[in-house]
Amino acid sequence: MTVKVLVAYATKNGSTAEIARTITEVLREEGLEAELRPVADVGELQEYDAVVLGSPLYKGQWHKDARRFAKRRREELAQRPVWLFSSGPLDASASERNIPPVPSVRRLLIEIHAKEHATFGGCLTEDARSWAARMIVKAGHGGDFRDVKQISAWAQHVGVTLRGGAAPRREER
Ligand SMILES: Cc1cc2nc3c(=O)[nH]c(=O)nc-3n(C[C@H](O)[C@H](O)[C@H](O)COP(=O)(O)O)c2cc1C
Secondary structure (H helix, E strand, C coil), X not given: CCCEEEEEECCCCCHHHHHHHHHHHHXXXXXXXXXXXXXXXXXXXXXXXXXXXXXXXXXXXXXXXXXXXHHHCHHHHHCCCXXXXXXXXXCCHHHHCCCCCCHHHHHHHHHCCCCEEEEECCEECCCCCCHHHHHHXXXXXXXXXXXXXXXXXXXXXXXXXXXCCCCCCHHHC
């Protein structure tokens, strides 16, 4: 039976959506049925065997759409294997070392018994939507720090873990 994975994401400027798309494509290459959706468009979680949930960091926390989704769906999330990712750092740090989740995401990870969390480098360019974002770019702190190799390797690891047949939904154990 094919494992069906939901890849749900929040985004403000679009770069986390692209990370989520890369993850989805890798999961498909791994033979899984992966569905890509913004968190606001996610219906019932019942049809999914596993979830990958990601959000950009803004001022030390996840985007509000992702926070809302996690809060409302935490019981459903806790019933299936979940992997979390954050995107944010506007430097090479996320490629160089493992950056732990921010406190609120760490609490979520524990609460829903998520399998793992990864932090990926972020992206901010001059067409960003907010004034604050454009100021950051103007000050020379923008750029694209997404590491496709790192993202793909992580997604492959998720795919291999799921393909390995482990982790059926908890309610079915
Ligand atoms: C106002 C502002 C606040 C930010 N705060 C953080 C932060 O606290 N931690 C972090 O790692 N990145 C932070 N970032 C960087 C964003 O997370 C990064 O640009 C991300 O890739 C944006 O994702 P999106 O394109 O999906 O919206 C911030 C960016 C802006 C514009």
